[in-house]
Amino acid sequence: xxxxxxxLFLGFLVLVFGLGGEAxxxxxxxxxxxxxxxxxxxILFGFTFIIGLIAPMSGVGGGVLFxxxxxxxxxxxxxxxxxxxxxxxxTSALSSSPQLIRKGLANIKVMAPVVCVSMVTSIIGGIVGLxxxxxxxxxxxxxxxxxxxxxxxxxxxxxxxxxxxFPEVKEQDGLSSALGLTGSWFEPTLNKVVEYKITRLPVxxxxxxxxxFIAGMFGLGAGWANVPVLNLLMGAPIKVATSTxxxxxxxxxxxxxxxxxxxxxxxxxIVVPSVIGISIGARIGAKLAVxxxxxxxxxxxxxxxxxxxxxxxxxxxxxxxxx
Amino acid sequence: xEKQVYIDPLNISFARAMEITTYxxxxxxxxxxxxxxxxxxxxxxxxxxxxxxxxxxxxxxxxVKGIEIHGYAWxxxxxxxxxxxxxxxxxxxxxxxxxxxxxxxxxxxxxxxxIIFFLIMIAEFVFAIMKPIILPGVGGH
Numbered sequence: 001x002x003x004x005x006x007x008l009f010l011g012f013l014v015l016v017f018g019l020g021g022e023a024x025x026x027x028x029x030x031x032x033x034x035x036x037x038x039x040x041x042x043i044l045f046g047f048t049f050i051i052g053l054i055a056p057m058s059g060v061g062g063g064v065l066f067x068x069x070x071x072x073x074x075x076x077x078x079x080x081x082x083x084x085x086x087x088x089x090x091t092s093a094l095s096s097s098p099q100l101i102r103k104g105l106a107n108i109k110v111m112a113p114v115v116c117v118s119m120v121t122s123i124i125g126g127i128v129g130l131x132x133x134x135x136x137x138x139x140x141x142x143x144x145x146x147x148x149x150x151x152x153x154x155x156x157x158x159x160x161x162x163x164x165x166f167p168e169v170k171e172q173d174g175l176s177s178a179l180g181l182t183g184s185w186f187e188p189t190l191n192k193v194v195e196y197k198i199t200r201l202p203v204x205x206x207x208x209x210x211x212x213f214i215a216g217m218f219g220l221g222a223g224w225a226n227v228p229v230l231n232l233l234m235g236a237p238i239k240v241a242t243s244t245x246x247x248x249x250x251x252x253x254x255x256x257x258x259x260x261x262x263x264x265x266x267x268x269x270i271v272v273p274s275v276i277g278i279s280i281g282a283r284i285g286a287k288l289a290v291x292x293x294x295x296x297x298x299x300x301x302x303x304x305x306x307x308x309x310x311x312x313x314x315x316x317x318x319x320x321x322x323x
Numbered sequence: 324x325e326k327q328v329y330i331d332p333l334n335i336s337f338a339r340a341m342e343i344t345t346y347x348x349x350x351x352x353x354x355x356x357x358x359x360x361x362x363x364x365x366x367x368x369x370x371x372x373x374x375x376x377x378x379x380x381x382x383x384x385x386x387v388k389g390i391e392i393h394g395y396a397w398x399x400x401x402x403x404x405x406x407x408x409x410x411x412x413x414x415x416x417x418x419x420x421x422x423x424x425x426x427x428x429x430x431x432x433x434x435x436x437x438i439i440f441f442l443i444m445i446a447e448f449v450f451a452i453m454k455p456i457i458l459p460g461v462g463g464h
Binding site: 035037038040041075076077079080087090091094095097098099101102103104106107108109112113115116119120123130133134139140178179184185186193250251254255256257258259261262263264265266267268269270271272273275276 | 327328329330331333334335337338339341342345348349352353355356357359360365367369370372373376377378379380381383384392393394395397406409410413414416417418419420421424427436437440441443444447448450451452454455456
């Protein structure tokens with residue numbers, strides 16, 4: 001019960017912090033940047049720290065919460081927010097991947113064929129996103145609306161997808177078999193080594209191409225989509241799916257990051273406090289998550305994403321003077 | 324018990340290269356980023372940045388520095404600024420998967436399919452890095 005209230009409190013903090021950020025942003029704009037400069041890194045640190053607390057048990061990376069909430073509440077251009085979101089997702093993925101690979105949970109052999117395709121679409125997504133906001137006077141509002149719509153899709157995916165801990169793969173497809181897409185890891189809860197096989201690789205590659213484009217375009221991590229594809233479609237056990245997804249995110253986001261760096265859309269002033277905040281928050285969040293009920297956290301994050309989706313669409317429509 | 328799990332050497336090489344590069348990148352990004360945030364001189368004035376960070380990125384740079392940005396010269400030629408040094412750390416982070424792929428390629432041995440996959444990914448990565456320099460107008464503004 002205490003844990004439930006703790007998470008409710010955290011959700012409340014996110015909203016208050018977000019609304020506070022919006023109020024501060026309005027105030028700063030009204031006064032011509034009236035807030036002292038040092039307030040912004042602190043606000044970002046606090047904001048991303050709370051996101052870091054919530055993210056670990058929700059099954060989504062911090063970037064997927066940071067981008068929509070920052071777009072809805074903070075005064076930064078969506079370009080800088082996407083740049084920061086991408087670097088945050090990249091840092092998280094790079095920090096956790098080596099350990100997951102050594103344990104046998106993340107498999108480079110599964111990652112390689114899908115990333116060959118998704119890296120290209122991720123780069124194209126990054127180019128298209130920056131081109132729209134810069135080529136069209138109201139491009140940033142269309143991007144904001146599209147982000148809201150993507151969040152609705154993520155919401156539906158999270159609502160409807162059921163994770164299978166150990167999917168049964170009776171037969172591999174020819175390509176997966178030829179590439180030797182198998183692996184094993186020691187599962188402490190079962191006290192034994194679990195072996196697995198991957199299947200339906202060709203269909204998986206198509207899905208990853210689409211996901212890569214969306215991730216690159218909006219600066220989102222893609223764990224929300226990678227995991228269901230690997231787990232439900234390709235038959236990877238849930239732990240292998242989440243771990244391999246981390247490596248995929250790392251490679252895709254690193255490739256897309258160069259587009260943002262080369263356009264000047266990565267500002268250390270935004271990125272550094274955000275990366276530090278989410279890193280510290282995620283470490284504490286991972287410990288909190290042990291006691292939290294995963295289903296409750298999942299619903300909390302879904303509610304936040306739904307709210308962010310609505311706010312982004314409203315913000316975009318207001319910018320276009322539709323409402 | 325855990326020793327019974329066989330991890331392909333290319334996985335291990337990938338992980339080691341990624342880990343080392345990530346530590347270096349994070350250290351450079353955070354140390355110089357914090358020095359910038361506590362007030363040491365940077366390429367971008369923070370007050371000006373705050374006043375203009377609501378603008379699309381191209382307009383932001385025109386307002387703040389009077390420049391158009393294509394490529395990496397904007398921070399590589401201003402490495403006296405703490406923010407640009409922090410950017411160097413971000414670049415090292417963004418290079419980590421490339422170096423990991425090169426390390427994995429070196430250990431791929433006779434696994435021809437994976438040698439091809441790694442070569443394709445390395446080529447894609449190098450293209451992603453070089454594109455803003457060799458094709459500055461394509462897909463941009």
